[in-house]
Amino acid sequence: MQKIKTALLSYGMSGKVFHAPFIHAHPGFELTGAWERSNKNIQNDYPGTKSYASLEELLADDIDLVIVNTPNITHFEYAKKALLAGKHIVVEKPLTVRVSEGEELKKLAEQQGKLICPYQNRRWNSDYKTVKRILDSGCLGDIVEAEIRYDRYTPAFSYKKHKETGETGTGIVYDLGSHLIDQALQLFGKPESLFADIAITREGSLTDDYVELLLFYKDLRVRLKSGFFIREPLPGYIIYGKKGAFLKNRADVQEDDLLKGIKPTVANWGVEPESDQGLLHTEIDGKVIREKVPTETGDYMGYFEALYQSIANGKPLAVKAEESIAVVNIIEKAFESHRLKKVIEL
Secondary structure, three states, X not given: OOOEEEEEOOOXXXXXXXXXXXXXXXXXXXXXXXXXXXXOOHHHHOOOOEEEOOHHHHHHOOOOEEEEOOOHHHHHHHHHHHHHOOOEEEEEOOOOOOHHHHHXXXXXXXXXXXXXXXXXXXXXXXXXXXXXXXXXXXXXXXXXXEEEEEEOEOOOOOOOHHHHOOOOOOOOOOOHHHHHHHHXXXXXXXXXXXXXXXXXXXXXXXXXXXXXXXEEOOOOEEEEEEEOEOOOOOOOEEEEEOOOEEEEOOOOOHHHHHHOOOOOOOOOOOOOOXXXXXXXXXXXXXXXXXXXXXXXXXOOHHHHHHHXXXXXXXXXXXXOHHHHHHHHHHHHHHHHHHHHOOOEEO
16 A cells, blocks of 8 residues: 655644544554644654654655645645645645635646645534435425534633734634535535625634624525534534424534544544434425434544545545635635625625
């Protein structure tokens, strides 16, 4: 099996939790090391890896794949340097903070003959996979209304100071909004227009921490919501069709398990408690049913397996650059809508 030598551009929370455990566990990847600016931790967790002192040192090494998991505003600069150095790249969401930057990276990757695979790991969440299964089954009939929420109760400022500066790329719209928008586009396609309400609710904050985004389709309305003062969350997914409804809590267990240090190789990885099963209320073959339905298993390793197959065997990418550019386009239009207090055509 071909080994893909892989390095991270940081080894903070995202590197330690979302990337290194899967790269290390997948037989097709070799975790080479990480760029560590102050704390030097990767060698303690993964003996034999390297702690690079600079980006230049990392890019000069014998590496096939670079994970750009740094602050949003740096994605374009670092991704461009990695592509010019002849590396494939994974870029965390959002791909870039401007559509023009994403388009430039896509063009550069094509010129270099390298792959960009945006890191939209939430497509491999148990809750999202279950919602997609229900929608694909057609058991709800034509969908007329949907709401996707990402609720949190986090009134305190982030300990990551770069997230609280208020510069372009910070705030809830670029952060959690990137997941919500990506899932809406995957499930329902491109909307015709949108309206956004964006606010700052934490006293003294410089960054947006509340968003309600309404996406208009010909025969469908999709509402995306997120805020930092939701102590009692509603279902993460509320889907209404002409035949029935499906409600599902946001209940994927992977992130919590990773934060506890549990590795993705354990038995029953990604299995939700039965208590979080979604509620299906619809009509099938003339019979009305109202029942809990089994949840799909979450597995972020599915992202890395698909990535391996793309690099090693030329299979299509599971997440494409143009999909993430479309997410950034919605974000830019959302801020335009909020600023002008009007519906924006897409």
